[in-house]
Amino acid sequence: MREGDAVIAVMGMTGSGKSTFISYFCDTAAAGHGLRSVTAQVEAHVSLILVDTPGFDDTTRSDTEVLREIASWLAVTYAHDIKLAGVVYLHGIQMPRVGGPAHTNMRLFRDLCGDESMASVALVTTHWSRSSEERVAQQQRYDELVSDDAFWRGMVQRGARAFKHDRGPMSARRIVEHLLGRDAEVNDGRGIGLRVQREIAGGATLDRTAVGVAIEARIEAMQAAYESQLGDLRRELDDARRATQVNERNIDEIVEERRALEGRLRDEQRKRRRLRVDLERLHQERSADLQREAENVSRMLEERIAAIIAENPRGLDQRVARERVQRERSRRRRYKQGQGCFVM
Ligand SMILES: Nc1nc2c(ncn2[C@@H]2O[C@H](COP(=O)(O)OP(=O)(O)OP(=O)(O)O)[C@@H](O)[C@H]2O)c(=O)[nH]1
Numbered sequence: 001m002r003e004g005d006a007v008i009a010v011m012g013m014t015g016s017g018k019s020t021f022i023s024y025f026c027d028t029a030a031a032g033h034g035l036r037s038v039t040a041q042v043e044a045h046v047s048l049i050l051v052d053t054p055g056f057d058d059t060t061r062s063d064t065e066v067l068r069e070i071a072s073w074l075a076v077t078y079a080h081d082i083k084l085a086g087v088v089y090l091h092g093i094q095m096p097r098v099g100g101p102a103h104t105n106m107r108l109f110r111d112l113c114g115d116e117s118m119a120s121v122a123l124v125t126t127h128w129s130r131s132s133e134e135r136v137a138q139q140q141r142y143d144e145l146v147s148d149d150a151f152w153r154g155m156v157q158r159g160a161r162a163f164k165h166d167r168g169p170m171s172a173r174r175i176v177e178h179l180l181g182r183d184a185e186v187n188d189g190r191g192i193g194l195r196v197q198r199e200i201a202g203g204a205t206l207d208r209t210a211v212g213v214a215i216e217a218r219i220e221a222m223q224a225a226y227e228s229q230l231g232d233l234r235r236e237l238d239d240a241r242r243a244t245q246v247n248e249r250n251i252d253e254i255v256e257e258r259r260a261l262e263g264r265l266r267d268e269q270r271k272r273r274r275l276r277v278d279l280e281r282l283h284q285e286r287s288a289d290l291q292r293e294a295e296n297v298s299r300m301l302e303e304r305i306a307a308i309i310a311e312n313p314r315g316l317d318q319r320v321a322r323e324r325v326q327r328e329r330s331r332r333r334r335y336k337q338g339q340g341c342f343v344m
């Protein structure tokens with residue numbers, strides 16, 4: 001990253017269109033298809049840097065892990081005085097109702113940013129239909145989103161702007177221009193610190209940040225639910241054992257169910273422990289994760305070289321195969337570093 005780069009974080013649920021949005025500015029971001037989150041890691045793009053982030057509804061990771069990933073990136077950049085010019089929050093308007101995960105995701109987003117950052121936030125609806133009939137229902141949902149306190153109203157009142165992103169690159173550009181304009185106007189172009197960034201910079205562990213507290217409360221609720229189910233199971237087990245006609249299968253089933261619940265409870269406890277990290281630990285652990293990842297990539301490359309050699313009927317020496325893989329690798333790396341992403 002260079003001085004003068006404008007950094008905008010793109011957030012939102014899985015499938016809301018983050019990678020697609022970014023791809024309008026830079027053709028290196030791959031749009032994911034299907035339900036799994038394809039954005040495995042925060043990726044940065046140069047000049048106008050749009051940061052692709054995982055949503056809190058990720059199918060492969062818990063909220064704790066997603067927060068650790070987003071927060072460590074945000075905290076480390078903030079510590080290096082790299083400020084965000086703004087944040088884009090994407091929401092698919094095709095969703096019939098804003099319940100469960102969508103609602104949680106919005107709340108956690110608000111806690112992450114803090115109300116004081118709202119002037120630098122664009123709340124963006126995606127997935128607008130072309131059919132006028134469907135658009136009527138979508139417009140109603142849009143109106144509800146911006147006028148309901150449970151959704152976007154509070155954020156809009158504090159300066160966030162709601163957008164319809166229904167014209168591909170044109171509306172995407174308008175949204176980014178709005179954020180850059182706001183940054184120039186409100187922050188003299190110096191960028192903002194999100195609440196979580198300021199909290200961590202002030203020495204807070206993740207569980208003490210506003211978003212961490214909200215996640216921990218959700219974990220506590222899950223723990224309480226599991227504890228109560230365990231209580232029920234214990235009573236059921238006692239009853240089954242006291243019964244004159246012992247039904248072995250029933251007891252086995254209950255014991256099995258208890259074991260599964262105890263496992264889930266341990267998972268929740270582990271999630272809570274993983275929130276007790278400060279900037280230094282987050283950074284250290286993240287570096288260790290990246291190191292492991294780099295080792296995995298290396299191993300995969302070695303396997304790829306071996307496969308190329310094995311596939312080649314006339315035989316190919318190790319050096320040629322290695323060069324071929326290296327060429328492919330550096331092409332991909334150049335791609336990832338975002339060459340050609342200059343947009344504004
Ligand atoms: N109709 C329509 N489809 C969209 C829009 N934005 C994205 N899509 C499609 O929705 C799917 C998911 O889009 P992505 O950009 O991969 O979503 P994402 O937010 O990056 O998802 P994750 O990386 O899984 O978190 C893709 O098939 C896109 O082509 C939109 O505004 N309208």
Ligand SMILES: [Mg+2]
Binds near residue numbers: 019031039052
């Ligand atoms: Mg994506």
